[in-house]
Amino acid sequence: MDIVNQLQRQFIDHSTSLHREGIVDDQFTELQKLQDENSPDFVVEVVSLFFEDSEKLLNNMARALEQAQGVDFKQVDASVHQLKGSSSSIGAMRVKNACIAFRSFCEAQNREGCLRCLQKVTHEYSLLKNKLQSLFRLEQQILAAGGSIPVAK
Amino acid sequence: MASNGGVTWRRTEEVHVLAVDDSLVDRKVIERLLRISSCKVTAVDSGLRALQFLGLDEEKSSNGLNVSLSSSSSFSRISVSLPSDSHLRLLFQDLKVDLIITDYCMPEMTGYELLKKVKESSAFREIPVVIMSSENVLARIDRCLEEGAEDFIVKPVKLSDVKRIKDYMTGEGEKERSSKGINKRKQRDSFDDLSSSPPSILSSPSPISSSSSSSPSPPSVQSASAPSSPSPLDSPTRRVKMASSK
Numbered sequence: 001m002d003i004v005n006q007l008q009r010q011f012i013d014h015s016t017s018l019h020r021e022g023i024v025d026d027q028f029t030e031l032q033k034l035q036d037e038n039s040p041d042f043v044v045e046v047v048s049l050f051f052e053d054s055e056k057l058l059n060n061m062a063r064a065l066e067q068a069q070g071v072d073f074k075q076v077d078a079s080v081h082q083l084k085g086s087s088s089s090i091g092a093m094r095v096k097n098a099c100i101a102f103r104s105f106c107e108a109q110n111r112e113g114c115l116r117c118l119q120k121v122t123h124e125y126s127l128l129k130n131k132l133q134s135l136f137r138l139e140q141q142i143l144a145a146g147g148s149i150p151v152a153k
Numbered sequence: 154m155a156s157n158g159g160v161t162w163r164r165t166e167e168v169h170v171l172a173v174d175d176s177l178v179d180r181k182v183i184e185r186l187l188r189i190s191s192c193k194v195t196a197v198d199s200g201l202r203a204l205q206f207l208g209l210d211e212e213k214s215s216n217g218l219n220v221s222l223s224s225s226s227s228f229s230r231i232s233v234s235l236p237s238d239s240h241l242r243l244l245f246q247d248l249k250v251d252l253i254i255t256d257y258c259m260p261e262m263t264g265y266e267l268l269k270k271v272k273e274s275s276a277f278r279e280i281p282v283v284i285m286s287s288e289n290v291l292a293r294i295d296r297c298l299e300e301g302a303e304d305f306i307v308k309p310v311k312l313s314d315v316k317r318i319k320d321y322m323t324g325e326g327e328k329e330r331s332s333k334g335i336n337k338r339k340q341r342d343s344f345d346d347l348s349s350s351p352p353s354i355l356s357s358p359s360p361i362s363s364s365s366s367s368s369p370s371p372p373s374v375q376s377a378s379a380p381s382s383p384s385p386l387d388s389p390t391r392r393v394k395m396a397s398s399k
Binding site for chain 2: 050081
């Protein structure tokens with residue numbers, strides 16, 4: 001059972017740091033509560049949808065900001081608004097906050113500001129993705145070793 | 154469910170919610186929140202589709218009836234375009250919607266516009282409509298409540314939000330309400346928030362098709378005496394139940 005304990009401890013540490021660093025917030029915990037034997041992969045499923053959706057939106061933003069003939073800030077803002085919504089729904093706090101800042105530059109029609117924000121959002125998104133994938137990997141390892149996943153209080 | 158001469162009877166405890174949201178992620182979350190709260194869910198991605206499901210859209214298919222079935226876990230999802238004949242509606246009793254929960258910000262048709270269409274329809278105006286929005290704008294909330302929205306939830310939606318909504322749908326005698334701290338509600342008394350659950354505002358409800366009392370007497374706290382067993386709330390909140398003005 002040593003390996004299971006080790007993995008569980010790693011899982012708890014990883015989960016704690018995700019919250020402490022503000023990468024995820026309480027809403028992520030809410031989602032974890034919705035996972036049970038009837039829907040054992042719920043969190044992974046939602047997060048996967050979020051990843052797909054986000055990457056599309058980030059691409060949209062990048063393309064819209066690249067337009068030499070003039071940036072359609074409404075379009076950029078629409079994508080940022082969507083990303084803000086979905087990141088809020090899964091508890092991706094830093095991504096959400098980066099989107100909030102982004103929207104004000106869209107409103108100001110400030111291309112440079114928008115590009116900086118896009119960089120920031122992309123960075124936060126990549127960080128989130130890496131950390132969540134590590135978390136899910138740990139979960140799989142725990143289950144494979146016959147253990148159970150520690151439940152967040 | 155027993156079938157009897159083509160009419161299917163719905164179990165009375167099973168609540169059927171029509172969820173409307175253009176975001177795939179949000180649809181997935183709201184679906185799960187509702188299912189885990191023992192609700193049947195039909196999730197659609199637009200106001201137009203919601204109207205189509207209800208049979209309220211203007212463009213009906215020429216052959217009158219257009220059904221496609223898809224099963225998901227233990228629930229069947231049925232897409233149907235119905236003429237307004239009530240006898241045909243009876244055949245699809247199983248599709249009867251008990252609550253509509255909709256996002257506010259959607260392209261083409263907002264949640265507010267959907268709310269209006271539902272409340273304008275004689276067939277469906279009794280269905281409680283809950284609005285969800287990521288933006289906590291008082292004017293928006295007020296406008297929705299005035300149009301007859303049952304409640305307004307600020308996203309992200311949590312389990313406690315869904316539990317609360319389900320409770321007043323299953324028709325307890327005394328409803329509970331929590332205030333969001335946005336206490337500028339017209340013509341209503343307000344209570345301070347007593348709970349830790351995310352508060353929202355209960356509007357003057359249209360008569361719900363359940364045995365709820367709509368007494369205009371001053372609100373007081375009573376234990377819920379529901380004909381059907383209510384799901385336990387995480388924390389008690391108080392609600393003002395107003396007589397329907399619609």
